[in-house]
Amino acid sequence: MDFELSDDEAALAEAMRRMCQSRFPLERVRAGEGRRVVDADQWRALAEAGVFSLRLAEDDGGAGLGTAHAAVVFEELGRALVPGPLVATHVAARIVKGAGTGEQLVGLVHRPPMGRVLPVVVADLASLGAVLVVDEQGVHQLPPEALEAEPIDHGLDPLTPLWRLATIPEGAVVADAGTARELWRDHLVLSAALLVGMASAVAELATEYAKQRRQFDRPIGSFQAVKHLCADMLVRAETARASVHAAAVTIDQPDVGDALRAGAGAALLASDAAVANAKACIQVHGGMGFTWEVPAHLYLMRAALVSRGLGRAQRLAEVVAERL
Amino acid sequence: MDLRFGDEQERFRREARSWLESNVPSPKLPSLDTPEGFEAHRAWERTMFEARWSVVSWPERYGGRGLGLLEWLVFEEEYYRVQAPTRVGQNGIFLLAPTLFEFGTDEQKDRYLPPMASGEEIWCQGWSEPDAGSDLAAIRSRAERGGGDWVLSGQKTWCSRGAFADWLFGLFRTDPEAERHRGLTYFLVPLDAPGVTVRPIAQLDGETGFAEVFFEDVVVPDAQVLGEVHEGWGVAMATAGSERGLSLRSPARYTEAAGRLESLYHQRAGDHPARAARLGDAVARCLVDAEAYRLHTYWTATKVLAGGQVGAEASMNKVFWSETDLAIQRTALELLGADAELLDEEDRPGAWLDGYLFALAGPIYAGTNEIQRNVVAERVLGLPRP
Numbered sequence: 001m002d003f004e005l006s007d008d009e010a011a012l013a014e015a016m017r018r019m020c021q022s023r024f025p026l027e028r029v030r031a032g033e034g035r036r037v038v039d040a041d042q043w044r045a046l047a048e049a050g051v052f053s054l055r056l057a058e059d060d061g062g063a064g065l066g067t068a069h070a071a072v073v074f075e076e077l078g079r080a081l082v083p084g085p086l087v088a089t090h091v092a093a094r095i096v097k098g099a100g101t102g103e104q105l106v107g108l109v110h111r112p113p114m115g116r117v118l119p120v121v122v123a124d125l126a127s128l129g130a131v132l133v134v135d136e137q138g139v140h141q142l143p144p145e146a147l148e149a150e151p152i153d154h155g156l157d158p159l160t161p162l163w164r165l166a167t168i169p170e171g172a173v174v175a176d177a178g179t180a181r182e183l184w185r186d187h188l189v190l191s192a193a194l195l196v197g198m199a200s201a202v203a204e205l206a207t208e209y210a211k212q213r214r215q216f217d218r219p220i221g222s223f224q225a226v227k228h229l230c231a232d233m234l235v236r237a238e239t240a241r242a243s244v245h246a247a248a249v250t251i252d253q254p255d256v257g258d259a260l261r262a263g264a265g266a267a268l269l270a271s272d273a274a275v276a277n278a279k280a281c282i283q284v285h286g287g288m289g290f291t292w293e294v295p296a297h298l299y300l301m302r303a304a305l306v307s308r309g310l311g312r313a314q315r316l317a318e319v320v321a322e323r324l
Numbered sequence: 325m326d327l328r329f330g331d332e333q334e335r336f337r338r339e340a341r342s343w344l345e346s347n348v349p350s351p352k353l354p355s356l357d358t359p360e361g362f363e364a365h366r367a368w369e370r371t372m373f374e375a376r377w378s379v380v381s382w383p384e385r386y387g388g389r390g391l392g393l394l395e396w397l398v399f400e401e402e403y404y405r406v407q408a409p410t411r412v413g414q415n416g417i418f419l420l421a422p423t424l425f426e427f428g429t430d431e432q433k434d435r436y437l438p439p440m441a442s443g444e445e446i447w448c449q450g451w452s453e454p455d456a457g458s459d460l461a462a463i464r465s466r467a468e469r470g471g472g473d474w475v476l477s478g479q480k481t482w483c484s485r486g487a488f489a490d491w492l493f494g495l496f497r498t499d500p501e502a503e504r505h506r507g508l509t510y511f512l513v514p515l516d517a518p519g520v521t522v523r524p525i526a527q528l529d530g531e532t533g534f535a536e537v538f539f540e541d542v543v544v545p546d547a548q549v550l551g552e553v554h555e556g557w558g559v560a561m562a563t564a565g566s567e568r569g570l571s572l573r574s575p576a577r578y579t580e581a582a583g584r585l586e587s588l589y590h591q592r593a594g595d596h597p598a599r600a601a602r603l604g605d606a607v608a609r610c611l612v613d614a615e616a617y618r619l620h621t622y623w624t625a626t627k628v629l630a631g632g633q634v635g636a637e638a639s640m641n642k643v644f645w646s647e648t649d650l651a652i653q654r655t656a657l658e659l660l661g662a663d664a665e666l667l668d669e670e671d672r673p674g675a676w677l678d679g680y681l682f683a684l685a686g687p688i689y690a691g692t693n694e695i696q697r698n699v700v701a702e703r704v705l706g707l708p709r710p
Contacts, residue, residue: 001333001394002326003619003626009325068325207705222708224694228702234700235640242619243612250329257329265612320608 003245005072012065019049020080026295029081029159036104036151036161038084038127047102051077052090056100062093067186073249078197078274081298085124085161087190089134091137091183095139095175096130101219104129106186107144111135111168119320123296125163126148133171134180140171157301181260188263189247191306192270196241197315199273200305202299204234210284220284229280236273243269264319276285278303327622329398336395340402343375348408356412357533362446363486365412369443378415379441386433387441393625404580415485416440416447420493427510427551427559436512450480450494450537453558456641457482458695460495461504461557465539467492467496467511474498474549476513476542482689486535487524489515495556502554510556512548519543529681573645575618581652581679582614585659588676594658599659606655613648620644636703639696646686646693653680 006014023045028294032039046052056062063069067089077086088108098104110121113136122131127145133140146169155162173224175183207230210221220226239263247266250259278300282289289296329337348695350626352360372378373387379455381396389395411417417440424433439445452684456462465478480494492513499507515522519542524532553561589607593600620641624634656676664677702705 001329001622001626003623004630005325134473187421207707210707219708221701222710224698224710227707228697229692230705230707231640231697231700234705236642239613239616239620239644242623243616245325246327246615246619249325253326253328265608265615268609268612269616292501320612 002243003225009069010070012069013076016049016076017071017079019045020076020082023311025080026081029083030295030298032083033158037065038124042082042197043084043102043105046077046082046084046086047100051086052093052102053100055090056093061100066252067248068245068252071244072189074193075197075200075244076191078194079201081159081198081201081291081295081302085128087187087194090190091186092130092132095132095179095183096141098129107131108183109133109165109168110184111140119164120168121145121148121152121164123160123162123309125151126161131171132174132183134184135178137180138173138177139183140178141174142169142171146171155305156279157298157305159298159302160305185260185263188260188267188310189244189251190282192240192244192247192263193266193312195270195303195306196237196244196275198299198303199233199237199240199270199277202274202277202296203230203237205288205296206230206233206277206281206284207296213286226284227283233277233280236269236277240266240273241293242267261320266318267307267310269308271303274303275300275307326659327626329394333395333398336391337398337402337501338679338705339376340380340399341405343377344402344406346409347375348406352407353409355531356410356485357487357531359488362412362485362533365408365409366443368409369413370410373442374482378443380412380422381576382421382437382441386437394622394628397576397621397625398410400576401579404574404576406643407580412485413440413443413446415449415489416445416491418449419449423493423550423559423562426562427649431511431547432550445490446485447491447493448483448486448489448515448537450483450486450492453479460560461508463495463497463508465494465496466500467498468545470543473546474509474511474544476511476519476544478541479536479538481525481536483535483537484689485533486515486522486537487533491515491593492537493550498556499554505557507554508556508560509553510550510559511544513539513542513544517542517544528684529678543707567568573641575614575621575645578614578645578648578652579618581649582611585610585652585656588656588659596659596661599661602660603655606651606658610648610655613644613651617641617645617648636699639691639699640704642690643693643700644695646683649683649686650680653683656680 023042049128051073054060054065057145063298067319085107089106090106092106093100096104096106099106103125104297106125107122107125109122109131110323111133112120128144131142131147133142147165148167149163150165152162210226210230211219213220243266247262250257280298281296282300285294287294288294353364356362356365369378376389379388379400380391381393384390404639421437421440424436440447451460453463467474467476476496483492492515494511494513497507498509519540521538522535522708525534525536526532527534538633585607589600628634653676657680660676665705702709
């Protein structure tokens with residue numbers, strides 16, 4: 001039992017943070033607002049850093065690392081609001097050739113069970129080389145042009161272009177139902193890692209602002225009402241992080257528990273933490289928080305989008321509840 | 325990161341489970357806030373002590389097994405798994421003992437730890453006063469020199485188990501001229517000393533194990549000062565870290581309650597499908613939260629084992645466990661509906677009602693959650709003081 005990051009996990013997180021600071025400073029990320037294609041140079045930088053291949057075996061061009069390593073990497077990507085189909089491409093790397101090297105961008109769609117309502121929304125479609133559809137039968141691979149998709153002009157997140165799908169064709173089955181469950185589980189956990197990074201980033205943003213912004217001749221952070229907003233942000237981010245790390249470790253060490261249940265639980269906590277923290281960050285910033293000057297809204301929008309992609313808090317709770 | 329326990333720890337878990345399963349009292353003991361219940365719980369402490377289960381993480385010379393923090397967490401998981409009795413000695417073994425280990429002299433450790441471990445001497449905490457609650461440094465109970473000893477006077481309140489306990493550990497003002505966080509001293513006081521009066525207080529849940537304690541010229545020798553004279557604040561804060569963080573509320577308490585909630589959900593789902601459907605998400609959320617607290621504790625334990633300290637982060641734990649506990653109990657009551665109050669004692673739904681009423685105290689004791697949030701904001705996040 002050792003729940004601290006190992007030295008190499010910590011070093012990887014640190015390297016990824018430095019990479020994000022040099023390649024993805026917020027002003028550069030924000031320069032992509034409204035664009036409908038993923039920046040190829042940025043994507044190459046991510047691939048070179050090993051974001052998509054790190055869990056592949058060394059013989060397959062990967063680093064042979066575990067999900068715990070991936071979780072700390074995705075936490076940093078979330079913190080920096082790095083755009084693009086990061087998690088989908090990473091989890092698809094074991095199936096779609098070229099995903100691990102960054103040559104192919106991949107989308108991941110969870111086919112709603114029969115009777116559930118479409119439409120389904122897919123992100124970054126114009127940049128994708130393949131779309132994987134997971135359902136109870138297995139994993140289906142589709143070329144993006146096979147999808148009847150309609151662009152959404154004003155998506156929630158200005159950094160994530162979206163398309164609406166009215167139907168999802170069958171597609172070729174490329175992997176079995178067990179693999180489909182693993183892809184979805186890994187997608188849940190690594191998306192939750194992105195959300196934890198966001199939850200921490202906005203907690204820090206709000207805390208810094210509360211120290212600097214003065215009203216009534218003192219920093220607003222000296223007022224208890226503001227303090228409690230900040231303290232709650234930290235508590236939410238830290239408990240969600242413990243949960244996400246545990247879910248990642250459970251994927252790597254299956255004998256310690258039910259990884260899908262752990263993943264759904266982690267995704268539930270991380271979604272709540274990211275959305276609630278972004279709202280609290282806007283609140284701490286007051287009127288400034290409601291403007292585009294402060295990036296708090298970008299975190300709120302991304303957090304809402306990512307957590308909706310996980311099937312909303314309610315469905316995650318169902319996953320946990322079904323496994324009660 | 326590695327979430328697997330080692331072979332030694334797994335063997336220890338099996339040994340603890342097997343002993344607890346064959347020794348846990350059945351039927352359950354009467355409430356420890358009654359005189360007969362208190363003595364029954366004291367006898368259970370003795371039973372555990374004799375088999376060396378009462379304080380597994382203490383050195384062997386004081387009655388422990390010399391085991392580490394992780395083994396202690398494992399023991400707690402097993403202890404709650406079989407729903408063993410509430411630890412009547414918890415204020416001593418979980419709150420005072422860590423402080424004795426850190427600040428006590430060898431004589432004090434030899435004198436106080438073994439009878440604490442065996443339940444022969446049960447301790448209560450004497451910190452709060454009528455005018456010093458959240459603002460603990462405002463305490464006015466005094467200790468003055470007299471005849472080569474200390475003479476204590478004043479009043480302490482909210483002393484859990486105080487109605488039946490044998491000893492009290494508390495803070496008294498020894499230098500009224502000093503700045504308010506200084507000039508305090510940490511005393512160990514027998515409750516049968518001349519001049520001590522204990523008065524039980526009826527609590528919200530109807531129990532009366534709580535007490536206020538009055539001191540009128542109570543004579544206490546130097547040997548019963550813990551730590552340095554006038555340095556009691558620092559000594560007390562070490563105890564507060566234990567109370568809020570790791571040792572008083574081990575996560576097993578909540579994962580066990582969440583597990584019972586899960587069983588209740590399954591029991592009730594058949595008869596009350598609509599209610600179960602409405603509450604399924606809330607039940608899941610309780611399980612996820614209890615598990616997150618467990619994981620966060622493992623994280624803290626790992627940090628401590630690597631040589632780190634539990635500081636103000638303990639306040640984060642306190643906010644989280646107290647609110648998670650309330651959510652678990654409240655969700656159970658909603659699942660039970662009117663049955664929560666109507667079913668008789670044998671079906672023990674009353675346990676949930678009791679649990680709920682007790683959980684209401686969680687955001688208050690061990691430092692209110694409002695104060696904990698201030699601590700997190702000021703000491704962890706570095707936000708300015710008012």
